[in-house]
Every structure is written in C-alpha cells, then in structure tokens.
Amino acid sequence: MKKIYANGTDEKAFLDELKRRSGETNKKVAETVSAIIDDVKENGDEAVKRYTLKFDGSLPEYYEVPRDVINDALNEADEELINALLNAMENIADFHNRQREQGFINAKENGVILGQRIRGLERVGLYVPGGTAAYPSSVLMNAIPAKIAGVKEIVMITPPLKDGTPNKDILVAAAVCGVDRVFLAGGAQAIAALAYGTEEIPKCDKIVGPGNIYVATAKKLLYGTVDIDMIAGPSEILVLADETADPKFAAADLMSQAEHDVLASSIMVTTSEKLADETLAEIERQMQYLSRKDIIAKSLEDYGAIIITDCRHCAVELANAIAPEHLEVLMENPFELLGSLDNAGSIFLGHYASEPLGDYYAGPNHVLPTSGTARFFSPLGVASFTKRSSYIYYTQEALAEAKDDIVLIAEREGLTAHANAIKVRFED
C-alpha cells in the first residue's frame, strides 16, 4: 500500500491512476451483450435457457422457483440468521420509512388546482449475482425500499448454484422481505428478460441490483427501455483520520472494502504520519488471519493509498474531489465536518461507525454511487422506486387571464398550433 505525501503532484498522479480503474463501457463487452439482448428480445425464454446452458453448463432445477421451495428454505433456515436479518430489516425499514414522500395539491382561490402525485412503480426486477457475490444483505437493501415505495410486484432473478439449485440464503432473504417471484437465470440474458418480458418472466419497469460487467453493461444498454438503479463500479472507501484515530480500526475498515474485489479502492487521508505508519503495520498484522487476504493484498497494492496531508481542511478538499462511495471520518468532533463534505454516498461519523455497520445493519442503504458519481448520483432509496405525475386543472376564467401570455410565448416560438389551442377556447 502506497504512502503518499499530499504535495499536489504525487496525490494527483495517484488519483488519475485511480480513475483509470472504472472507465467507460467496454466496447467488446457491449457488442457481446447487445447480441444477447437482441436474441432474448426476439426469442424470449428459449434464448434465456440456451444462454444458461452455454454459460452455466446445465439448466437449473427450476426456471421459476416454486413458492413452497422458498417457504421451505425459510422454515429450514437457522434461527440466528433469521433473527439477524429481521433486526437489520427493522433498522432498514425504519430509515427508509422516513424517506417516504407525499404528493401535494395547491388548490388556489381562483379555482386553479395544481399538484403532484407520487406512487410506487408497478413491477421491479431485482438481480442477485451468483457465486460468492450472492449476498442476502443485498436482497434486503433492494427489496425493502421498493416495498415501502409501494411497488406491487418484486421479481428476483439469480443464477443457480453449480448443482442447479437456488442459493438457500438468498431464498431466505427473499422470503423475509416479501419478494414475490424468483427465477433462476443470470447474466445479460436475465437483464434482457426483465426489460422486455418473456412468456414466463414478466416485464419490469425498473431493474436494480449488482452484477458483473455483462450485467452492468446490459443495464446501461437497456436504460430507457427500462429504468435502472445506477451504473455501479468497484467498491470504495475513503477514511479521513486524525491523531485520535485507532490504527487498528482504520486498518480493519480499509481492508473491509478491499476484500470485495481486486478493483476495490481503499484510501486513507490523514493529518498524522504516526497514524499512517501504525495503520500500515496493523494492515500487515490483521491481513494474515483474513480469509480473503490475497484479494485484499492485490486491491491495496493497486488502488490503495495512505495520503498524508497538512490540515483537516486539505483532507476535506481531497475527499470532495474523490467523491467516494463510503466516507469514514475517524476524527475528533466528526459532526463539525458534515456540512463541508460535499460528495459521498454514505458518511460514517466517528470511531464506532465502521463501514460494515452500514453494509448490514444501521439502516441507510448500502447501494451507493461509486467511481466519483456521488457528485450527482444518490444512494438507492424509496424515491428510486416511485414515479411522479403532475396534474393541472384550470377554470375558464383562469385560462382567460393567462391567455395573452401563453399565446405570445407560443407565437414567439413559432408554434401557432399551441397558440391556437388556447385561442380556440375563447372563440364564440
């Protein structure tokens, strides 16, 4: 892991290097994915199953997992896991309930009524990746805000395990938070099936959930045909730390991001060189007993750094430039900085708000903007699963008063049929 002194050159070189990590759509992948999408659009379930056979080696036990198999998974699950998920769910639901938006109506004295109506999407597709990245916590973080938004149907799609059966923990999470239907398929073909609908898989209004580059590219290509959550890149943490930070905590938190992926990025910006050195030593020590130490070592080597800076203010400026997915403030009086930290998906304040607390448990969503997109994207939330409509009611008298202005602007824009639609209402 690099130690960099913030001097305006070295840390800029590192941040430029970091940017190269995410990059835009890979054109070769886009071509492959585009062909799969066209195929699924044309051939539906037959194409989905053909790709499952090709990429996964065999067809799963079920295409749609029967309801009693989902119920059995729940009944057979160990109580500790269910209780942990229920506790997490309570916190997640409490936080997201506070995000609910009301529509409004402005009924004016002159009879004019203007308003905004908010309602949940009809049907949402939830992709859950296979293999080691099949996370029950991901199911909760995607399904709970959808439920709270009033989504009528949540359709999960996930690749089967190697033996053709569904991942039991994923089924348990799906059952716990009220997912309506579960299909076994993966990759770009699964995304295309949710976007267009097939005979068996219902067409969805929005597709959410993480996935590999094929899944992410399919979502981007289909954006517009269907809504998507966001363009997600590798995971990131930025730890701001001063001399009050415990190097054990800092090291552990940096590695908790690094273990996700060799492309993950873990950066500490600190005003204390002593802390930097002690944290590096702690990383060496703790890494030895972690099961994913090879991934951690590679990720820290390529995209990890400890940047030493002179002042608290300089640390904040760096954080704003990086716009990280997760931002920890292991500093004295962390709330003092809340207003000046412009860009971050989720901000963890103080020495006990460790990042995994947010991944699983505290309540805010763990689906967060990556690759610097916290400058403009937001965490997944209830608003991600609603649609707004505005509505307008005018009386004849109110329109008569507005008439001249509307006609003037319309004619100025050369849109005479627009002007006509107003004028025709006042002809005898």
Place this chain on the structure above:
Amino acid sequence: MKKIYANGTDEKAFLDELKRRSGETNKKVAETVSAIIDDVKENGDEAVKRYTLKFDGSLPEYYEVPRDVINDALNEADEELINALLNAMENIADFHNRQREQGFINAKENGVILGQRIRGLERVGLYVPGGTAAYPSSVLMNAIPAKIAGVKEIVMITPPLKDGTPNKDILVAAAVCGVDRVFLAGGAQAIAALAYGTEEIPKCDKIVGPGNIYVATAKKLLYGTVDIDMIAGPSEILVLADETADPKFAAADLMSQAEHDVLASSIMVTTSEKLADETLAEIERQMQYLSRKDIIAKSLEDYGAIIITDCRHCAVELANAIAPEHLEVLMENPFELLGSLDNAGSIFLGHYASEPLGDYYAGPNHVLPTSGTARFFSPLGVASFTKRSSYIYYTQEALAEAKDDIVLIAEREGLTAHANAIKVRFED
C-alpha cells in the same frame, strides 16, 4: 388520421406500430457520436470548434457569450415578452418550490444518529437546441428547478444562428432565470464538452435539455460519466374525451402536439363516436390556417388516431397501457379519474387545462417522460438537481449491541474482513 374501434385487435396493431416510432439507440448514430465523444475528450476545445466548423459551416461570433451581450439582449427585449416570461416564471417557481425536500435526522435515545442530507448539484449543463427548436420556455423549465435545488452554476450551451450570433430570445430567457454562463456550440461535441470539461467549458455534474438524435445519443452514451435528465423521444398527447368534450378543443389540442415533429403522436380515446367524427372535421378545418400544417398532417397521418371505446374504464386502461407524456381528460368530473390513471407525465384535467397551458405557464415542468417511460420516469423537477448523502453515527455501546448480528451476516456472506472491522473494536 385513423379512426379505430377498440376491439382488442385493431388498437393493438396501432399501438404496436406506435412503439416502432421510438426504438432503441440507432447503432450507426452511436458509432458516429462515440467517435466525436472520444475526440472531444482527447482534444477539448480544438475538437469542439473543428466540429462546429464542419457541421455549422463557420465559427460563431463568440465561443463564450460575454456577459454584456447577455445583458444587452435583456435590455433590448420587448417588454411584452419579458413580462410573459416573468409571469410564467412566477408560476413555475411557485410549483417547484413545493417540491423542495428537506433532509432528516433521527437522533436516537441510545446516542445513535442516522440521517439524510440533501443538497443541490455543483454545476449543471443546459443544452438548448438550435434552429426552430430553440425555445425560451425550455430554458425556464430547466433552469428554474436547478436554481431552486441550489445548483451553484448553470452552464448553457447552444448552437449559434446561421449568421454566427446567439439566439436573442434564448439569451433573454437565460438572463431572466439566472443562467451563469453561455457557450455557443451544438451537437454531440457540446454534450461531450460539458461531460468531460475542456479548457474553456467547465465540466458539469449533470446535463439536461432536449436535442436531436446526436445530442440524445451522446447523453445516453455519457450517462454514468455524468448524470442526464432522461432519454427523450418524440412528443406525445393522449386525449381522453367523452360526449361533454368540445370537438374544437380536442382537435386544437391534438394538433398542438402534432406540430412539434412528424414523429409526434396525438391520440384521442373517446366513448363518443359523434365526438370522434366532429373532431376529425375540426382538425380538417383548423389545420388550414396553422403555419405548421404540413408537419401536423404528416404526424397525424403516421402516428395519430382516434380510438373509439365502449366505456370510461376501457379508456383509462388504454391510457395506462400507452403511458403518455401528456394526458388530457376532456371528460365530465375529471378528478374522479385521477387515482386510476397510473402512468402519465402530466395530467390535464377538464376542458380548460389545454396542453400548451402546461408547456408554458401553469407551473409544472414541461420536461416529461416520453415513449411509454412514464411507467418509470418522472417529470424533471427539483429532485433532478439534488444529490442525497446518508450519514451514520454510532456509540461504542450501540455497536456492541449490534455486533453479533453484523458479524453473523458478514461471516455468512464469506466477508471475514467485514466481520473483523467490527470485532477489532472490541478486542482489549
């Protein structure tokens, strides 16, 4: 304009035909645009100017329009136009002010603090198309919600007129609603410049505004590098009408959409065959005196229809399936239907809420989801220009209580470094 009887076959054939109108990204256009984007990313202003010369024939009078030229445009504008824009602006600002969201904080008795912070984006790019599609109303509808959201800088970019000067009405609108900077360039190169930034054009967090297929494709390709408003297709109106509707009004409103574009779609669904016939006659009559009658005739011929249905309920079902950008309810007791109309960008209730009233004046935004995307997209609004961050503060005691659940889920997911980050805080 077709007259179709809703019998489940004919109107389905028409709706299928309609869908073909929008379609996905044109691959040939995407290749061209992709090359322009790469070029601008690499060569900055030089590339932008080179494309301006190539596509527009000459370089504009200014690259960035000087502040005094903008002020002069405002000072020289006729008072009627300014007053009409100011009146519209007052309504638009009033409506959008009601959309402002507050963040929240939940400070619990056990010391835990969870919250959500909402703030405006830093810098937004506003594209305004050239030629006859340069609409002052569009400037208002994009800039006002951005201002209300707290966006710090709005950068407008618009192609110059044929003589190399900026469109005066656009400058007036920009001045009236507080656009900060104006550049003269158009097409995919302008979008790329806003997304990446050049030496002269500042990098933006989000790009909004209408444009031709090159502009729309550039926005879609750059989505993720920058946020965009939406994938916009041709304009649409759906008029639901019963026997209380005035055929003069219905005809005029249908044509006000049709005049936008030969690809625009104007559909009436009515329970009254008498109204259908009278509306067709009115279209013939009124079209004769409208300046854009050729566009109107072609648009109505290709994508217009009057669908006759048996019942109010069937009309609503059709509207929900079409999910139109603009939905007019020229029916008795229109509010009765507000709850059952699921999918529409903006709903115009009653005989005097003519669609152009919403385009210019009433207050709700005129940037609306098209091509059936009202199923999942929303009108442009204040939320389009904000970003959310969540924040988490935990005490040592609160984390101690949550510890076992977090460690259990993390280990179940195979993420031992996540578990370690919690455990390490409770080692002696």
